[in-house]
Amino acid sequence: MLMLITYDVRTEDTAGRRRLRRVARACQDFGQRVQFSVFECEVEPAQWVALRARLVGEIDPTVDSLRFYHLGANAARRIEHVGAKPAQDFDAPLIF
């Protein structure tokens, strides 16, 4: 299933910038960055539980926020991209 993850992390102090990096890192491990604070992650339900727990553990809920959009298994047709930096399809042939 495809998850869309967006976040806001307050970066006024070093601890905040650290949280931002760590949230981005967690998302990156499971998916790809499609815009600055927006990640698309293709995960199995069990992987999602792990990723979600990791993200929730990273943020400071008093000042930061996370939003999860469940796009389901048939996500490809619900997404339209216009402009620069199109997302990569990890299910398509990967030949570099």
Added chain:
Amino acid sequence: MRQHLNTLFVTTEGSWLRKDGANIVVEVEGQERGRVPAHMMGGVVCFGRVAMSPALMGFCAEQGIGVSFLSEHGKFIARVEGAQSGNVLLRRRQYRLADDPVVSAVIAGSIVAGKVANQRTVLRRALRDHGSNMAPDQAAAIDDAQRRLADAARLAAETTDLDRVRGLEGEGASAYFGVFDHLIRAAAPELRFRGRSRRPPLDVPNALLSFLYAILGHDCRSALEVVGLDPQVGFLHRDRPGRAGLALDLMEELRPLLADRVALSLLNRGQLTAKDFEWHDGGAVMLRDDARKTVLATYQERKRQELLHPFLEEKITIGLIAHIQARLLARHLRGDLDRYPPFLWK
């Protein structure tokens, strides 16, 4: 149901693969070319001069991602393997049964029956689709061959003698490859098939087949590792140092569907022409760089297509067949299934 994991192919000379968090990163000349999350990958196949960081190798071994290094022409060179894992009881059972000539012959018979039946499907499909455009003698030859294959498949499923199984496999191969050239509808004389040849392949279809078999071999091997079977100890292919006997066994039924058919499509659709190959001294024919990418892309597309698995009666992607067959084989070895049901392509 396990999701269809993708395979990362790295064909650019001088690529450098490294680990970044849980991502596999492909760099060429210091520039990042691609980045994929490891959890979606089932395997990494590197062609030619491609290097990989030790950290990534260890990570892949740990995550069960098969890593193979092939020469630029697709010849197997090396594979990265982590700590031996899987179920020791299953492996031990596999070794015991592989030592039993009758059990081996029955399993090998199923495998060969599946292979020969699938070869027959390739021929029948060609007859159905293009039979009316073929010269009458060619169509008759194909029809004759498909009958011989039907006989061989039936006999292979019944025999309990390993040498007989091998004989039937050989009969099937000679009937099948005897008419394989008629299936190539491209007119160019350089693209003709002149009998199976390998090490080195001596014509274009052979070069394509050898390349595809190497890739398919990697996939089958990974599938066996995932299930916990030992890819080296086969039933049809007997032990020989450095040979993945069971991976070759598992591959047999899939060759017609995943390699032969893909090779034919590439030639018949005109996606590959004589320009895509190079002729070496001594007659060897090799795929050129760009053509390799075309072949891999077509192969991967093929694996994404869905069909109905005749035994499970479930819709699956073609890429999952190797995993499912490995699982069915494990079930048979454990004694949960009376016979190993080969994959029969309808």
